[in-house]
Each structure stands twice: as structure tokens, then as C-alpha cells.
Amino acid sequence: MVLAERGLRVTVTVLATYLVAIWIATIWWTYRDIRSRSTDVWLQVTATLLVAVFNFPGLLIYFILRPQQTLAQGYVEALEEEAWRRTVSDSNVCPACQETIEPDFLLCPSCQARLRRTCSRCERPILLSWKLCPYCGAAAGSTGSAPTTSSAPRG
Numbered sequence: 001m002v003l004a005e006r007g008l009r010v011t012v013t014v015l016a017t018y019l020v021a022i023w024i025a026t027i028w029w030t031y032r033d034i035r036s037r038s039t040d041v042w043l044q045v046t047a048t049l050l051v052a053v054f055n056f057p058g059l060l061i062y063f064i065l066r067p068q069q070t071l072a073q074g075y076v077e078a079l080e081e082e083a084w085r086r087t088v089s090d091s092n093v094c095p096a097c098q099e100t101i102e103p104d105f106l107l108c109p110s111c112q113a114r115l116r117r118t119c120s121r122c123e124r125p126i127l128l129s130w131k132l133c134p135y136c137g138a139a140a141g142s143t144g145s146a147p148t149t150s151s152a153p154r155g
């Protein structure tokens, strides 16, 4: 009986050590993960505490609520958007396929990438990122189908 008791104690100790190791690992992983997704210290502390207290259910909640994009991904996307905008506005080269284009092309004739759109009022080619038309001042509301009516409200 003593031998069985000792065996049980060893099993419980091993199991407890194993669970504590998993617990620490999940907390450490969460801390690393939230730091790559947010610079907000409060968010980092909250996420780490959530997993520290509730562990696996907490981790599940964290998976649902965490920022979908890592900081590195967001940075790369911002850079790509900026590069696209610059290429379209500064050089006569399609940013997607590097084919030579005219400065007033709306679409790339080679790869069909959307480069510009026409102003709904004066119909001049303007960049996709512009909030308004710099030529006539019309607000760039709809990016897709522009209204075809050309009658101006004031003469």
C-alpha cells in the first residue's frame, strides 16, 4: 500500500509540473503575440492576465478579440499602399506589371490593374486615394459607378 501511495504522489507531482509548464508557456506565448500586434501596454497586460487567470478559455477569448493584423503586417501594407500611390502618381509605369503607361490611363492595358478613376464632375483622371478632385473640387464619394448626370447645380 505504501508503494502505491508513493506512486500516486509521483504521478500527481509530474502532472502538476506538466500543467504549470503549459500554463507558463501559454502566458509567455500570449505576451509575445500581443506585443507583436499592439503597442498598447494596457492591452498587453489585459491579454496576458486573461490567459494567466483563465488559461485555455482565456486563450480562446484572446484568439477571438486580438487584433487580426500584426504590427509588421500593418506596416508592410501601409508601405505597399504608399509605394503604389507613388508609382502611379510620379512615374509612367504600372506598379503591378511595370508596363509603360500614359499619365491619364485609368486602367493598365497590360494587366488591367486599376490605376486611377475619373472625376464624376469634370471627368479628369484622379488617383484612387484622393478625397476630392483637385481640378474641380468635387468630393470623391463613390469609387465605383460615378453618376452620369453632368448637369451642374449652380451656373
Ligand SMILES: [Zn+2]
Residues within 6 Å of the ligand: 094, 095, 096, 097, 098, 099, 108, 109, 110, 111, 112, 113
Ligand atoms: Zn499593369
Ligand SMILES: [Zn+2]
Residues within 6 Å of the ligand: 119, 120, 121, 122, 123, 124, 133, 134, 135, 136, 137, 138
Ligand atoms: Zn473634377
